[in-house]
Amino acid sequence: MKHIAESTVRRLSLYLRFLEEGEARAQDTISSGELARLGGTTSAQVRKDLSFFGSFGKRGLGYHVKDLIEAIREILGLDKTWPVVIVGAGKIGAALAQYRGFSSRGFRVVGVYDRDPARIGQRLDGLTIRAESELERDIAKLKAQIAVLCVPSEAAQVLLDRVTKAGIRAVLNFAPSPLRVPKGVALRSVNMATELEILTFALTNRIEGGPR
C-alpha cells in the first residue's frame, strides 16, 4: 500500500463518524459534497481520500452509507474488536478506562494497571485495577495489542519496553517525554500541556485562526 498521510487517516475517522450518524438517521446515500461540508474540507479531498483504498460511490448518486461505513471500518481496522490495556490508573488513566467513546468504536479496555498498592483492587466501572506486575501475563493471555500509557515520564520508557516485549504492537502515550519504540511498533503521544502551549503560543503571537 502507498504511504498514507496521518491527516488522511484522521479524516477517514471523521467521515466514519458522520456516516454512522447518517446511518442512525436511516440515511441511504451521501455525496462527497455533504461529507466535505461536515468535515470542513472539499469534495475533491473526500474523493481523493477514499480513492486510496478503492473505488466507492457512483457519479451523481453519491456513496452508499452502509457500504462506505463497512469499507472505512475495514480500512481503519475497526471491523474487529481491539483489546486495550491501560497502564497507570491516575486521573487520566482512570478517566480513559471509563471513557465510553472507546467501546463505541470497537476498543475494549480489558485491563487497568497500577503500581500503587492503594489503587490496586479498586473498581473502575466493570474493571478492577490490577498490579503492574501482572502486565506481561495478562497481555499474553488477553492477546492485547494496544496499550495506553498514563504513567509519569520517568516510568514511561521502562513500561513501554515491558509491554512491547510482552506483545503490544501499538502504544498511545500520555507521558510528556519522547519514547523509543522497537521496530514494528506504532506509537502516538498526546500531551495535554503541549496542546495548551500551542494555544498560548498562538495567543501570544496573535496568529489569526491559530494553528491547525
Place this chain on the structure above:
Amino acid sequence: MKHIAESTVRRLSLYLRFLEEGEARAQDTISSGELARLGGTTSAQVRKDLSFFGSFGKRGLGYHVKDLIEAIREILGLDKTWPVVIVGAGKIGAALAQYRGFSSRGFRVVGVYDRDPARIGQRLDGLTIRAESELERDIAKLKAQIAVLCVPSEAAQVLLDRVTKAGIRAVLNFAPSPLRVPKGVALRSVNMATELEILTFALTNRIEGGPR
C-alpha cells in the same frame, strides 16, 4: 513574525521540559546536541527552531539553561499565568480539572462547569463544579482566555460560540466533531478514539514504526 509551524512549537515545548529538568539538576549550560538527543531530533533542527526567535547560545559553549528557559517561556507565552475554564465535568473534564501537569506549566484551572444538576456543587480538588449558566459572567470576571471543552459533540458548537462571545480566545476541544471558530480564535482538537484509530490503521496496514 514569520509563520511558525506547529511542529516547531511542539519541539520548543519539549526543549523547555528538558531545560527545566536540567535546571532542577543544577545544570548550567546545554548543547544543541544534548537537546537534540533528548528530543529525538538533530542539532541542526534545534538551532533552526531557536533561530526563529533570536540569537541564543555561543558556539562551543552551548546554551545557558536559565536564559534559554526564560526565552522559550516568553516565546510560548508561559511567562504569565493563564486562567483556564473547563466546560463539562464528565470523566475527561474532571480528570483534566485535577491534572497536575497544567499548574506546573502556568495554567490555572479557575472554573469547571456542567449542566447536570447532579454534578453542580460537587468538589474536584479545590474547585466546585458550577452551573454552565454562570460561564459568561465568570469568564468576564476571571478574564479567562482559554477554554477546554469536554462536552458531547451535539453541545460543543453552542458552547464554543458562547465562550468565545464571552471573551475566550483559545479553545482546546475534546468533542469528536469539527467546530467552527470566529476569526482570531485559536482552536485545537484532541480525540482519543481517533488517536487509537490511527494506531489500528497502522496495525492493520503494517506500517513499520507507525505514523508520526
